[in-house]
Amino acid sequence: MxxxxxxxxCLGNPGPGGWAFIATNGTDIxxxxxxxxxxxxxxMELTAVIRALAATHHHSEVExxxxxxxxxxxxxxxxxxxxxxxxxxxxxxxxxxxxxxxQLDTLAQNRKIHWVWVRGHAGNVYNExxxxxxxxxxxxxx
Numbered sequence: 001m002x003x004x005x006x007x008x009x010c011l012g013n014p015g016p017g018g019w020a021f022i023a024t025n026g027t028d029i030x031x032x033x034x035x036x037x038x039x040x041x042x043x044m045e046l047t048a049v050i051r052a053l054a055a056t057h058h059h060s061e062v063e064x065x066x067x068x069x070x071x072x073x074x075x076x077x078x079x080x081x082x083x084x085x086x087x088x089x090x091x092x093x094x095x096x097x098x099x100x101x102x103q104l105d106t107l108a109q110n111r112k113i114h115w116v117w118v119r120g121h122a123g124n125v126y127n128e129x130x131x132x133x134x135x136x137x138x139x140x141x142x
Contacts, residue, residue, distance in 0.1 A: 001059075001061050001062065001063055001114075002023055002024070002025055002056055002059045002061070002062045002063070003023070003024050003025075003026075003062070003063045003065065004021055004022065004023045004024075004052045004056065004062055004063065004064045004065065005021065005022045005064075005065045005066075005118075005124075005126035005127055005129075005130050006019075006020070006021045006045070006048035006049050006052050006064060006065070006066050006068075006071075006130060007019070007020050007021075007045070007048055007066070007067060007068075007120075007127065007130035007131045007133075007134045008020075008041055008042070008043070008044025008045035008046070008047060008048050008068070008134055009041065009044060009131065009134035009135045009137070009138045010039060010040055010041035010043075010044055010138060011138050011139065011142060013040055013041050014038050014039055014040050015038065015039075015138075016035060016036075016037050016038075016039075016138045016139070016140075016141035016142055017035060017036050017037075017039040017040070017041065017043065017044040017134075017137075017138050017141075018033060018034070018035040018036075018044060018133070018134035018135060018136065018137030018138035018139075018140075018141075019033060019034055019035070019036075019044045019045075019047040019048035019051060019134055019137065020032065020033035020034075020048060020129075020130040020131075020132075020133035020134040020137065021033075021048050021049075021051060021052035021055075021130060022126050022129060022130055022133075023052060023055070023056055024126075030055075031129070031133060032051060032052075032055060033133040033134060033136070033137045034047075034051070034137055035137035035138050035140060035141050036141075037141050040097075042068075042070050042096070042097060043097055043100060044134065044138075045066070045068040045070060045071050046071060046097055046100040046101070046104060047100065048066075048130070048134065049064060049066065049071055049104060050100065050103050050104050050107060052064070053104070053107040053108065053111070054107060057107070059111075060110070060111055060112060061111065061112040061113075061114075062111065062112075062113055062114070063113075063114040063116060064113055064114070064115055064116065065116045065117075065118050065124075065126065065127065066115070066116070066117060066118065067117070067118050067119065067120030067121075067127055069117065072115045072117050074101065075104070075108065075113070075115060076115055079101065079105060082095045082101070083105075
């Protein structure tokens with residue numbers, strides 16, 4: 001199974017942001033990162049997973065490691081209800097980052113995704129590397 005680590009970073013929130021992912025099949029490792037101006041940390045966390053799933057579309061089963069409870073809970077707990085409520089929260093407010101959630105939902109269709117939350121900045125090698133890549137991408141936009 002392909003294992004993927006993702007992270008997003010933002011300088012200012014909103015401000016310049018970066019996203020990154022690392023994918024490994026246990027033998028080979030691929031790293032990707034990029035940035036965007038005037039974004040939020042949550043937008044970059046979502047973008048990291050979107051970019052990872054788009055790049056690994058030929059894998060039907062993946063394990064995604066994220067330090068974002070927002071992303072993990074959104075996919076596992078909130079997404080179905082948001083869709084049933086016409087993209088409104090339980091408080092009847094519009095879902096923030098709706099377009100990114102829709103992209104992520106589309107990319108997740110017909111795939112088995114195992115979501116793993118990892119504590120950020122706690123020594124996980126791949127999570128730390130993703131953080132470094134995302135932060136570097138954001139800093140290039142300052």
